[in-house]
Amino acid sequence: MKPLVYIARELPEEAAEFLEQHCECRYWQGPGDITDAKLAEEVGEAEGLLVTGTPIHEKVLAAGPNLRVVANLSAGYNNLDLQALKERRIVATHTPYVLDDTVADLAMALLLASARRVPELDRLVKAGQWKKGMDAELYGLDVHHKRLGIIGMGRIGEVVARRASLGFEMDVAYYNRRRKPEAEERLGLTYCGLEELLSTSDFVLLLTPLTPETRHLMDEAQFKLMKQNAVFINVSRGETVREEALVKALEEKWIAGAGLDVYEQEPVSPDHPLLRMDHVVTLPHIGSATAETRINMAMSAAKNLVNALTGQSPLDIVPELRPYFL
Numbered sequence: 001m002k003p004l005v006y007i008a009r010e011l012p013e014e015a016a017e018f019l020e021q022h023c024e025c026r027y028w029q030g031p032g033d034i035t036d037a038k039l040a041e042e043v044g045e046a047e048g049l050l051v052t053g054t055p056i057h058e059k060v061l062a063a064g065p066n067l068r069v070v071a072n073l074s075a076g077y078n079n080l081d082l083q084a085l086k087e088r089r090i091v092a093t094h095t096p097y098v099l100d101d102t103v104a105d106l107a108m109a110l111l112l113a114s115a116r117r118v119p120e121l122d123r124l125v126k127a128g129q130w131k132k133g134m135d136a137e138l139y140g141l142d143v144h145h146k147r148l149g150i151i152g153m154g155r156i157g158e159v160v161a162r163r164a165s166l167g168f169e170m171d172v173a174y175y176n177r178r179r180k181p182e183a184e185e186r187l188g189l190t191y192c193g194l195e196e197l198l199s200t201s202d203f204v205l206l207l208t209p210l211t212p213e214t215r216h217l218m219d220e221a222q223f224k225l226m227k228q229n230a231v232f233i234n235v236s237r238g239e240t241v242r243e244e245a246l247v248k249a250l251e252e253k254w255i256a257g258a259g260l261d262v263y264e265q266e267p268v269s270p271d272h273p274l275l276r277m278d279h280v281v282t283l284p285h286i287g288s289a290t291a292e293t294r295i296n297m298a299m300s301a302a303k304n305l306v307n308a309l310t311g312q313s314p315l316d317i318v319p320e321l322r323p324y325f326l
């Protein structure tokens with residue numbers, strides 16, 4: 001008999017077909033995105049769950065007595081209560097590696113768009129406001145040969161560093177939980193403390209996971225350390241930044257601009273002050289959202305789910321749970 005799995009989101013055809021071959025699949029039918037409360041009602045006898053970002057905590061796990069695996073279709077997994085999973089001996093997986101290049105491209109896109117004011121000037125042209133001879137107040141900032149400071153030099157951080165260093169000849173500094181001498185050598189990176197990184201970088205890119213240590217890592221004190229002509233880019237999770245502090249830093253011109261893919265509340269409220277600022281580029285959490293990469297992520301999550309249910313070791317167990325399942 002095939003194991004029963006509950007799929008809490010839409011999947012590309014390839015991944016759905018693969019799962020149907022190995023599992024009996026039940027799907028969330030909507031409306032809208034599933035909530036943790038709805039998931040608790042739906043899980044029933046399922047042995048496996050496939051989710052993106054839905055909070056998975058004790059109440060959801062307790063509602064599914066047969067659960068053996070939660071496959072998270074994303075690289076970040078801050079939606080998972082790891083302690084509750086560990087206590088119930090339920091393995092959890094994520095989808096690293098397959099999205100690194102795509103997210104790194106998006107980080108560079110945000111950096112370039114913010115520095116060269118691409119969306120703002122696009123709006124100006126479309127509004128028929130292009131005058132001959134460009135006002136100096138609309139000039140942007142150079143990217144090439146500037147200093148990029150990356151906070152969180154992991155898989156994606158390294159791919160961004162390669163683009164910035166080899167492509168744009170930027171001077172790349174980084175701050176990380178641990179130093180990476182091999183990457184320093186290969187990519188010409190400079191390691192520095194957080195304060196030094198913030199006070200010397202022209203662009204600051206945040207790429208850590210969201211954890212209790214990184215929650216509000218960027219607060220008033222950190223924005224005050226940044227250079228006045230520096231730009232802040234966040235591609236990690238919204239809650240790594242105290243948004244109120246970012247708004248203040250932008251309004252009071254402690255920093256020159258920002259490029260954001262993620263927010264404390266998603267979707268961000270239409271009346272959020274950040275959305276009224278011309279010097280802020282806002283994207284709707286699309287770091288990995290290309291057609292190709294979303295298929296690869298879905299296949300990765302589906303394979304992890306099937307492996308776990310058929311007694312093979314899933315490839316991408318979240319690091320904190322590996323010691324208990326490998």
Ligand SMILES: NC(=O)c1ccc[n+]([C@@H]2O[C@H](COP(=O)([O-])OP(=O)(O)OC[C@H]3O[C@@H](n4cnc5c(N)ncnc54)[C@H](O)[C@@H]3O)[C@@H](O)[C@H]2O)c1
Nearest residue numbers: 075076152153154155156176177208209213235236287288
């Ligand atoms: N915007 C998007 O669509 C998108 C897409 C993919 C990933 N992400 C986010 O990016 C994060 C990073 O992804 P990754 O695959 O590079 O992860 P990773 O685990 O390879 O890298 C994270 C790095 O951050 C470092 N780090 C962790 N805590 C730290 C701390 N307190 N101080 C300094 N450094 C710390 C780690 O040592 C590691 O090197 C994900 O967890 C996710 O939240 C967002």
Ligand SMILES: O=C(O)[C@H](O)CO
Nearest residue numbers: 073074075076287288
């Ligand atoms: O972590 C990720 O993979 C992205 O943010 C998509 O959720």
